[in-house]
Amino acid sequence: MPGAVFRRGDRVTLRTVERADAEFVQRGHNHPAVGVSLGLDRPENESSAADRIDSVEDDPNVATFVVCLEDGTGGDGDSESGPTPIGKVTVKNLHHTRPELSYWIHPEYQGEGYGTEATEVAVDYVFSAHEVRGLQAQAFAPNDGSVGVLENLGFTHEGTLRDARFRDGEYVDVVWYGLLREEWEDDGDDGEADGTGGGR
Secondary structure: OOEEEEEEEEOOOEOOOOHHHHHHHHHHHOOOHHHHHHHOOOOOHHHHHHHHHHHHHHHEEEEEEEEEEEEOOOOOOOOOOOOOOEEEEEEEOOOOOEEEEEEOOHHHHHHHHHHHHHHHHHHHHHHHHHOOOOOEEEEOOHHHHHHHHHOOOOEEEEEEEEEEEEEEEEEEEEEEEEEEEHHHHHHHHHHHOOOOOOEE
């Protein structure tokens, strides 16, 4: 079960990733729609997912969260059924001027705007808690859902690496997006929009 609530959105929460989440992370990474969108090229078992969680938790320059739907209405967001994990958001290189953001939502929950909301909450956290100049993110050019999340939140397309990655049997372009602090602060709630997430 996911850990404590760290940040709240209107419909989703970002919760700490615990070793017990390894099964959920492993199922997500092995789902073809997620694994391909992330550029993963080999299967992941639960043990390796748990080891990855442990290594990230030991890294002070990485913040990673399980995206959850809250099934209850209690003060802590928990109920008998508990939170439902639906994806993951990660911010790495927090010591850099522009940390990198990545995210994925399980295909069962895509198309409902959860990816955009979870990413928005993560972006707001980074700018409010860390002295960074901006954020960056990359996506495979064919991944309309992931690109849509970034554009909905006000990220600017800053470049394209042609045929940069081999994915699903072919070379694809990788697009880079960026968002500066003042752009986020100036937009306020204007960046909020409906979309889907899917990592790269």
